[in-house]
Amino acid sequence: MKIQCQNIKCQGCVNKIEEALKEKFPSLKVDIATQSVEVEANTQEEQFIKSTLQNLGFLANAGMFAKVKGFFQK
Numbered sequence: 001m002k003i004q005c006q007n008i009k010c011q012g013c014v015n016k017i018e019e020a021l022k023e024k025f026p027s028l029k030v031d032i033a034t035q036s037v038e039v040e041a042n043t044q045e046e047q048f049i050k051s052t053l054q055n056l057g058f059l060a061n062a063g064m065f066a067k068v069k070g071f072f073q074k
Helices: 011-021 043-056 064-073
Strands: 002-004 029-031 036-038
Touching: 002 043, 011 029, 011 043
Parallel strands: none
Antiparallel strands: 002 036, 029 036
């Protein structure tokens, strides 16, 4: 699964994400150029990953706009 993020601008950002998630998700790959995280995970794990990314500041809050936008992108 690929998760589109924000604010992944340097290797320090990559390190921060990897420190938080790499041990539990060894398949984790962080791409600075596309500001995305790619990982093999099930639906329950996906929620944990997204929550962690949001807490670290790399994923926008899922407000009303994000929900509406997500509806039209499916």
